[in-house]
Amino acid sequence: MGGPGGGETAASWERAQIVAGRSGRGFALADPLEAAGMAGSTYYYALRHPPRPTRPELWGKAVEVFSRTANGCGHRQIAMCLRAEEGARIADRTVLKMMREIGVSCGIRRETDHHRHNSYKGVVGKTFENVLGRDFAADGPWEKMGTDVTELRQPWGKAYFAPAFDFGSCEMAARSISRHPDMAQQKEMLDMLLPKVPEGKNPIMHSDMGWQYQHEEYCTALREAGVVQSMSRKGNCLDNGATEQMFGHMKDEFFRGRSFESFEELKEKLEEYIAHWNTRRRQVGLKGLTPEEFRSQSLAA
Numbered sequence: 001m002g003g004p005g006g007g008e009t010a011a012s013w014e015r016a017q018i019v020a021g022r023s024g025r026g027f028a029l030a031d032p033l034e035a036a037g038m039a040g041s042t043y044y045y046a047l048r049h050p051p052r053p054t055r056p057e058l059w060g061k062a063v064e065v066f067s068r069t070a071n072g073c074g075h076r077q078i079a080m081c082l083r084a085e086e087g088a089r090i091a092d093r094t095v096l097k098m099m100r101e102i103g104v105s106c107g108i109r110r111e112t113d114h115h116r117h118n119s120y121k122g123v124v125g126k127t128f129e130n131v132l133g134r135d136f137a138a139d140g141p142w143e144k145m146g147t148d149v150t151e152l153r154q155p156w157g158k159a160y161f162a163p164a165f166d167f168g169s170c171e172m173a174a175r176s177i178s179r180h181p182d183m184a185q186q187k188e189m190l191d192m193l194l195p196k197v198p199e200g201k202n203p204i205m206h207s208d209m210g211w212q213y214q215h216e217e218y219c220t221a222l223r224e225a226g227v228v229q230s231m232s233r234k235g236n237c238l239d240n241g242a243t244e245q246m247f248g249h250m251k252d253e254f255f256r257g258r259s260f261e262s263f264e265e266l267k268e269k270l271e272e273y274i275a276h277w278n279t280r281r282r283q284v285g286l287k288g289l290t291p292e293e294f295r296s297q298s299l300a301a
Contacts, residue, residue, distance in 0.1 A: 012038075016046035054098040061086055062095065066104050068276060069253040074106045075099055080282035084289075107256065126219050131230035132206050136242040138168030140298040142201040145173070146243035147189070148208060149181050152255060152266065159266055160185060161250075163274075164193045164205070165243050169298065170283045171291035172246075172274050177267045186212045187221075194225045198299070206230040208240055250277070 019032040033043060053059075065081045066072045075096040082088040082095065099105060138144040144167040152159045162185050163175040174193035178185040197203065205227050207213040213231065222229055232239030254273040260266040279292045286294045 012042055012046040016043050019043055020047065054094060054101055055088075055090065058082055058086065058088060058090070058098065059102055062098060063102065063104065066099075068280065069273065070258055071253050071256055072104060072106045073253060073281075076284055077282060080284070080288040084282060107252070126214055126216070127209060128229040128231045130206075130233060130239055131204055131228060132239075134239060134241065136167045138166075141166050141169035141171065141295045142198055142203045143168050144204050144206070146206045146240055146246075147213075148240055148243045148247070149185075149210065149212070150247050150251075151181075154260055154263075154266065156262060159263055161247075161270065162186065162189050163243075163246075164189060165246050166203075166291070166295075167242050169291045169295040170246075170286060171278050171295055175274060177270055179263055181212070183212060183215060183217060186215070186218055190218070190221050194221065194227075197225060197227070202226045202228060204228045204230050206232070206240060206243075208232045208237075209234055 015036050015038055019029070019036050019038060029040075033040060061082060062078050065078045076092050078099070079090060079092045079095040082090055132144060136144060136146075146165045146167060147163065149160050149162045152161060157179070160178050160181040161175065162178070162181070163172045165171075166173045173196060174189050176185045176188040176192075178188070205222055207230075209231050212218055213229070219229065237244055250273070254270065260269065277291070279290055282288050282290055283294075289297070
């Protein structure tokens with residue numbers, strides 16, 4: 001009779017080790033076998049066939065990919081990198097099994113030391129209709145974008161991160177990292193973003209109803225650049241779900257549980273993470289490409 005199936009091998013081997021340990025401490029073998037609910041034939045088969053490690057030739061690369069961000073990454077990200085960078089033929093679930101054997105795992109998202117920044121102060125300028133209506137899908141870059149401000153708390157105070165996120169390429173196309181969530185921050189972000197908009201493109205820029213996005217200076221800059229404004233409904237964060245999801249991944253991988261000595265250090269490390277996001281972090285929605293690779297291929301087509 002054959003032994004246990006592949007999915008049971010590791011569990012059977014572990015149980016067999018426990019049984020073997022008990023039987024060596026004055027117990028008759030039958031007693032720990034009965035307690036473990038294990039047949040004698042399964043016990044002896046498991047001892048003779050210890051589980052083999054899953055794809056050990058890829059362990060080093062998997063650990064290197066996992067360590068690219070301070071808090072690690074999930075098995076899908078590792079799987080995409082193994083396929084794209086090593087040419088490996090490997091399924092996502094196989095990488096998950098491999099990670100468990102290595103002893104690495106990505107933590108579960110939880111709200112702790114990062115917080116949403118609420119910039120709503122009522123109607124203080126011009127508001128716009130929700131042009132997107134939660135339709136965040138885009139065929140390519142420079143079609144639909146989102147922006148928001150998120151607060152990053154540290155023992156020395158707060159920092160504020162304001163990106164322009166391209167829904168088509170999943171790229172952080174521009175950003176500002178500041179001590180103050182003011183118009184100077186928005187100007188810095190727009191000064192980086194607007195010169196990049198390709199000629200003939202009129203992307204939609206979606207935001208919440210924060211006072212910055214109602215400000216005349218902000219609205220005028222977008223209008224003159226041919227960018228169409230869109231705004232979430234009051235108090236409905238799901239209307240800006242694509243940008244919020246990006247914030248969630250950034251906080252999971254880069255910020256959660258970390259302490260920085262100063263604002264300058266946080267800014268430097270966050271800039272490094274943004275470069276990683278744009279050029280090395282592969283996206284399931286982009287079929288395993290990085291945002292930079294997807295944008296380059298889309299614009300060249």
